[in-house]
Amino acid sequence: MKKLGFCLVLAMCAASQAARADDIADFYKGKNLTIVVGMAPPDQHDTDARMLARSMGKYIPGQPNIIVQNMPGAGSLKAMQYIANVAPKDGLTIGIVQRGVIMMPLLGYPDATFDPTTFNFVGSRAPETSIVVLWRDAKVKSIEDARHTVSLLASTGGGADSNTMPYIYNETLGTQFKVIIGYAGAGEMNMAMERREVDGRAGWSMGALRGTHEDWYRDGRANIILQHALRPNRDIKSVPLVQTLARNPQDKALLDLFAKRLEVGFPVLAPAGVPPARMAALQAAFVKTMSDADYVKEAKSIQAEINPLTGEQMSALIKDMYATPKPVVDRAKAILIAQGAPLK
Template identity: 35%
Template sequence: MKTTRTALLRRARAAAFAFLAAACYLPASGYAADNLESFYGGRNVNLTIGYSVGGGYDTYARLLGKYIGNYLPGKPTITPQSMPGAGSLKAVNYLYSVAPKDGTTFGTFGRTMPEEPLLGDANFDARKLTWLGSITSDVSLCITWNTSQIKTFQDLVNKESRMGGQGAGSDPDVMASTIKTLFNSKLKIVTGYPGSNETALAMERGEIDGECGVSWSTIQVRHPDWIRDRKINILVQVALEKHPDLPNVPLLIDLAPNDETRQVLKVIVASQAFARPFAAPPGLPPERAAALRSAFAQTMKDPAFLAEAKRLGLEVRPVPPERIDQLLDELYKTPPALLAKAKAAVGGRF
């Protein structure tokens, strides 16, 4: 009897250990999914937008916000929050240092921000952000209003002009400073506008001649009449490659006076590949970072999202987070001498 009782106890212990092992290892992914659903279910997830309402970044962000919650476990409510300031540097600093690192906050900011620690005065490491991806790659332009005397890129170089800016490190300030420094342009930057909407109004009112660093996609979405009625002069494209819609507008790199300038420009305009970037704070729990990335990727394929983007005239050419990580790794390995020249080119903080 004793032997039988001992054997039964041993079998019971073995069965208990087997059950615990199965619970720990076999359905681990199921438990993770349950935990994510209980975490996100009924929550508000904040979508921080580094620009004022109505501009290109804001339009892309609010469109994403309508759909991405459907692909997060528990389908949380996505709450857009505008946080303009210093060309969206305020939003990046918030995401990097202040926002909760628990998967309840992500955001968008200017495409030049990932390079701002290298080319400007920002104090963060863009490689440490939890990158979700970019909705598209893009081409920035220098434009002027039709009544301005600045009609061509050579006019921008040779004649005095006033170009709008949004703060150190923002697209307009970086691109205008680059042209001013590398091409000895006579342009003057009038900075401090909260976003592209305000810059556009200033240009239409004649307060400034135009703006560098405005996206072709923003013009298509927010100001189709500018194109239809020829209200603007498109001076130059600031990107690594021309946009197919603008074959006759020169590429800034092609206008470089020498190879060194061309190499410096490549470092600066690499940011165009980030275009409409989205990132969460550093140090997220891995399963929540994976959930946000998966939700972003699935949204990029959502038929309703794509249909609404098309209706709004928004380009969707997704850039995955792996590509952003790769580009940042390459940029952070740029030789110091070349980086110093690029930094000097964008360092005219007016």
């Protein structure tokens, strides 16, 4: 009788799961799922969104049509605010944003009226290595040069890495980077480098450089003088890792905090409040997409690394980031405020 009862419970669970899957398929069938991208093309975030759009739909029950909507502004802040406060919470809107925007509430940006720990995270393609890149004919050729000569670096503004990281490096490494804000996205920043309006840019992803400008990397037009991550990138081992240049433990703790957010990589997320069953379906579809043959082939063609984090891993990472000791966070705020960042 006990065995019969156990089998009955298993059968009921299987039937319940099948019914849930049917409900999800019925919901998504014939509908559009929108990926909101916080950057303008040809930024890597836009490329990631379009890669997902071409492959992920087949793994979502009901196989919805996936469309991409660009919403650039303030380093993905505009898109993040939309996802947090405006987007429907029905599972038909997800987003890909710059990793820097995830930390904006922690640092006290007044316009960052959202709590990243409450978002539903779908996953991330891979952690990233942040780099400082200068055009090949810029006066500054190395980190030592950057400590004695001013370099103009393009930025989208807001909490983006292109805006935040130069200030952190100026304080912890003694560099003399000057940030020029107002560029809409990676495309404009890159054109500014080519036109020599600026010397370069900071907070650029190694994967994004190779994915959008492999020729710059191959031909030496992009001179990489710093890398920032939890571990050195195997392709640029000769480029100094910023933590190894820290002058004291306090500086290293600060640099480690920003290295941690690099683990976020290319965050794919949905607003809080999405029905759990639909959220689980999106997370499962993302995991399957990361090993989809067509997706993997396309990623390899643009030098995009695939080393995915699941939605669960992403949520844990964000919560750990927001548990950073207050003295470290307060120092980061003080540095940014001293540099003119509009923090509260």
